[in-house]
Amino acid sequence: MASQTSTTNDLSSKFSLDVRDMGSLKQSARAGSPEALKTAATQFEAMFVNMMLKSMREATPQDGMMDSQQSKMFTTMLDQQTSQNIAKKGIGLADMLVRQLSAKNDAAALAIGSEGIGSAANGDGSFNGAASLMDAKLQRAIAAAGGNAAATTTTATDSANKGSQAPHVRSFQDKLAAHAEEASKATGIPAKFMLGQAALESGWGRREIKGRDGSNSHNLFGIKATGDWKGKVVEATTTEYVNGKAQTKVERFRAYDSYADSFKDYAKLLASNPRYEKVLASAGDAASFAQGLQKAGYATDPHYATKLTSIIKRSLAG
Template identity: 55%
Template sequence: MLGKLTISENAAFDTKSLEGLRRSSRDNSPESIKAAATQFEALFVNMMLKSMRQASGQDGMFDSEQNKMYTSMLDQQLSQKIASRGLGLADVMVRQMTNNAVAEVVQGDASAPQLGGLSGIDQYLHQQKLSIRAANLLENTKPIVSNSNLKHVQAFTEKFASEAQIASAETGIPAKFMLGQAALESGWGRKEIKTIDGSTSHNVFGIKAGANWKGKTVEAVTTEYINGVPQQRVEKFRAYDSYSDAFKDYAKLITNNPRYQKVMESADDPSRFAHALQKAGYATDPFYAQKLNTLIRHSFS
């Protein structure tokens, strides 16, 4: 007895449920990406089983439309079981989707969506070019190479190196960590927060202006992740007279605020530093730590 299929099991095979799977894949959380990738793997396995049965031939004395229907249902169930244990394709897809988002940030595409890989899931399910896309995923899952020689990286480093080095000497935060975070927050300087007259606020770290902030402020639209879902909101940010003031204020925030104690304890390793920042609540993007760590390692090594 096959039993009752769950919603997630139906999603990979019921045409009416594909839209639900697409909506789930847009949640932007690691769990949603993993679930969508697993469903794709199940769909891929089901196609292989279908092809195998067609190749072996099913015509015979006991062949009927009812028999084909139950065989199809059995293949669906088998596909779900196989995918739940994993063939490795779902893991490859998850890495590729998250690496796409990170690569966009590292390579300086400030206009790219933060989770560009998710649109890939939508494309897989909509166009159903499964085998072609799977082959591309396997081919394109390669480590990001160093980008320290790219022009936008060199220009950004030259512009802010002295400010980062001064703040580093005073606080112990590695200069390349600060440069990496400033690059991530400002889109390599292309998406700096602007004042009402269009001039820069010099706030390359995206630091918000809380109740205790007594300096200048500026309002800007920003993306916040609420329960993993991106939302556009207008927030109030700090404004500075210079980039030097911005770096000093960032360094002061990280070293003096007890909230970031674990961050300072992790200043010897970019991965631990980035994850400590995210855990402390510096940003709501679920992939913030991965983006920052990869950016530091491949652009400021």
């Protein structure tokens, strides 16, 4: 038993890609070793930290002069090892799992969790896929242990998803979420879909349309000031695609007094214009919603639907 304890104690300090000691961990788990429980929980925490790092990497540009497939590979290895080091010190998730699973200390449950760690440690799959795998394995472990921690696990998973968002994404979402929810009530379009479109049109708030005097138009959706618009207007340079080719133009855009007004006008536009009827009808699916907007002529960018779908499903996931 002493040798098993030594093995599990050392596991979290080893190279993150070294999974050779997983067999020893599972053997210790079947023997009911408390050290194995702690180590498995720590490895689980390390995977969550690694997924958060991975998601933040994906949310930042990676097309610089120094970026290559080789640099990305070494960055991935660095993130994995960093996750191990962070989890070794602990952020609280491992301790929570130990408390929940120690109530019954079911060795079979721990063995299930260890197998999940081994498969996820290979680095296969996307962020959401790995998260789903871990959550399913953990739920099975809890069920086998007879614990009542489903609610706690769900909270931990949601917190990890939210924590995986890049800071500028969280800031943008927190600032505008309430306005998006109000517009959602009027259109039936999920608030997340509208936030995604506002993010795409405004570059996460970094490229908002401004007047020549620098005043903010609060126009988050790039809505132009057509002949029937009676409100304030600003002129700005924009990129339009004609026959698939980008062209720079100066256009007139609607200006609002607040972001709330921008969301209200956007909701009114989609709800009152007949060409967006199919968009509203397909608002239950991100890809269908994005494709519907592009087909209805909302934007001239030929890749608009793909970009919008990616933002909704990846940056705003969770």
